Amino acid sequence: MLEEIVIRPVGVVKSDLLDHKKAPDSEPKAVVEVFPEYAGALKQLEKNSHLWILTWFHLARRNVLAATPYRINPNSPSYGVFALRTPVRPNPVGLNLVQLDRVAGLELYVTGLDAVNETPVIDIKPYYENDIVFSPRTPHIYSLKRKMQRSLLLKQALTHHQEECAGLLLAVRMALIAEERLGQLNSPDLYVMVEGSPCLADTIQGLSRARLANPPRFEYRPADWPGRTIWRLGSKVLSITARRQIDKGAFSETDDNEILDISMQTP
Numbered sequence: 001m002l003e004e005i006v007i008r009p010v011g012v013v014k015s016d017l018l019d020h021k022k023a024p025d026s027e028p029k030a031v032v033e034v035f036p037e038y039a040g041a042l043k044q045l046e047k048n049s050h051l052w053i054l055t056w057f058h059l060a061r062r063n064v065l066a067a068t069p070y071r072i073n074p075n076s077p078s079y080g081v082f083a084l085r086t087p088v089r090p091n092p093v094g095l096n097l098v099q100l101d102r103v104a105g106l107e108l109y110v111t112g113l114d115a116v117n118e119t120p121v122i123d124i125k126p127y128y129e130n131d132i133v134f135s136p137r138t139p140h141i142y143s144l145k146r147k148m149q150r151s152l153l154l155k156q157a158l159t160h161h162q163e164e165c166a167g168l169l170l171a172v173r174m175a176l177i178a179e180e181r182l183g184q185l186n187s188p189d190l191y192v193m194v195e196g197s198p199c200l201a202d203t204i205q206g207l208s209r210a211r212l213a214n215p216p217r218f219e220y221r222p223a224d225w226p227g228r229t230i231w232r233l234g235s236k237v238l239s240i241t242a243r244r245q246i247d248k249g250a251f252s253e254t255d256d257n258e259i260l261d262i263s264m265q266t267p
């Protein structure tokens with residue numbers, strides 16, 4: 001058995017992110033600076049839109065086997081560290097799915113790298129279509145802070161829909177309410193009907209992981225007006241109708257009732 005493995009960093013993260021406790025409200029931009037001796041390993045990397053960046057949480061504790069996802073919800077039950085993405089773990093390897101915006105020499109400009117400045121990078125791999133599991137089963141770890149939960153949903157939505165359009169912003173605001181009222185959005189028992197733009201429908205589908213069949217959880221009716229989503233869980237029916245379109249400013253600033261009509265029916 002190998003007692004020890006030596007890993008040498010291949011690069012380092014350059015980022016404005018200095019404190020890991022602050023969840024950014026939008027996708028963090030960062031640069032991965034690859035060390036000159038690994039230049040040859042970057043050949044044809046620019047053909048990929050997305051990458052897996054493996055980082056080393058150099059500040060994390062390594063003697064912890066179970067933890068609560070404290071950044072998300074300190075009141076959550078504890079999980080084994082292999083069931084979490086927490087930095088504390090025997091080998092503190094970070095796994096980051098990022099969008100590759102451009103390659104400039106040894107610098108990789110990426111979006112979505114949630115790592116603090118000077119984090120060592122230990123490997124870079126392309127993201128493939130086969131990496132997708134559209135509707136996986138996952139535990140529901142819900143953030144106590146509404147703004148953080150909204151940021152997490154926004155990040156998920158962007159990963160799926162790939163553009164920060166009006167339909168996506170509206171979908172995230174609607175999904176946040178549905179999650180608060182009905183629980184986990186990818187629950188096999190949660191059904192959702194979307195009426196509105198293809199962007200709204202696509203983002204809601206991405207966030208809820210609702211498929212058209214097997215099991216049928218998703219229905220879409222194209223419509224011109226800003227949109228409506230109807231969520232059904234058992235006998236509960238939640239209807240959320242947009243009063244108007246929203247931009248990024250309104251997305252972060254407005255109250256629910258200013259932009260949405262919300263009604264919940266329980267028989």
Ligand SMILES: [Zn+2]
Pocket residue numbers: 161163165166167168199
């Ligand atoms: Zn769109």
